[in-house]
Amino acid sequence: MFFTNYALVIKTMCISALLEYREEENMNKLKRYAALVAISALAISPISPAQAEEADLKTVPLTEVLNLPRASFDDNLGDFDVFTAVFMDVWGARPESSVSAISDGYTSLTAFIPTDRAFRKLVKHLTGKAPRSEDAIAAAVASLGAKKLEKVLLYHVVVGNPILSQAALQANGATMNSAGGQSFRVKVDGTKITLIDRTTKHTNAVVLLNKVDINVGNTQVAHGINQVMLPKL
Numbered sequence: 001m002f003f004t005n006y007a008l009v010i011k012t013m014c015i016s017a018l019l020e021y022r023e024e025e026n027m028n029k030l031k032r033y034a035a036l037v038a039i040s041a042l043a044i045s046p047i048s049p050a051q052a053e054e055a056d057l058k059t060v061p062l063t064e065v066l067n068l069p070r071a072s073f074d075d076n077l078g079d080f081d082v083f084t085a086v087f088m089d090v091w092g093a094r095p096e097s098s099v100s101a102i103s104d105g106y107t108s109l110t111a112f113i114p115t116d117r118a119f120r121k122l123v124k125h126l127t128g129k130a131p132r133s134e135d136a137i138a139a140a141v142a143s144l145g146a147k148k149l150e151k152v153l154l155y156h157v158v159v160g161n162p163i164l165s166q167a168a169l170q171a172n173g174a175t176m177n178s179a180g181g182q183s184f185r186v187k188v189d190g191t192k193i194t195l196i197d198r199t200t201k202h203t204n205a206v207v208l209l210n211k212v213d214i215n216v217g218n219t220q221v222a223h224g225i226n227q228v229m230l231p232k233l
Contacts, residue, residue: 107159
């Protein structure tokens with residue numbers, strides 16, 4: 001009887017040990033599987049070149065490159081003097097506005113900046129008249145008021161890793177979310193990049209290929225465009 005009970009105890013202990021071993025082995029397998037899944041996720045996670053190189057980017061803000069606030073009006077409608085004036089007016093009237101982001105090099109963003117000629121087209125679209133001087137163009141644009149102009153400026157800014165021209169040429173059909181909360185679409189036809197805004201009553205903006213990648217190598221880049229994009233005001 002003693003040997004029978006002893007054998008039963010030994011058998012029970014063996015079974016218990018085996019079950020514990022199997023449970024531990026299953027846990028180890030589960031841990032190994034979880035680790036494998038985590039490693040695989042890291043391996044296939046999409047990381048953009050801009051993200052990969054972000055640590056190497058400098059932090060010169062666009063305000064420095066565009067020479068704000070030292071820029072002045074001239075006879076060259078192909079630069080950004082009117083944008084400068086509008087930006088300074090809005091920032092002065094609304095100092096807490098998010099438009100100030102382009103003065104902060106630690107905020108990564110891409111700005112699509114209308115030329116002076118683009119602002120003249122806007123004035124003509126709104127009033128039927130095309131002022132000759134940049135001063136007159138800026139004054140006409142300013143008449144829209146700081147609140148509306150703030151929405152217009154923010155519509156031209158996309159916060160996030162800087163978008164260079166080569167990436168933009170591959171972005172056909174993309175929807176861009178602006179800093180103002182409204183979106184616009186990108187259409188690419190060959191080397192023509194068109195930005196389709198929220199208004200159907202005027203010509204859409206086209207990126208000027210001779211004015212792209214302004215401030216490249218920094219967290220903030222800009223591309224010149226030939227029309228002012230219009231959000232819902």
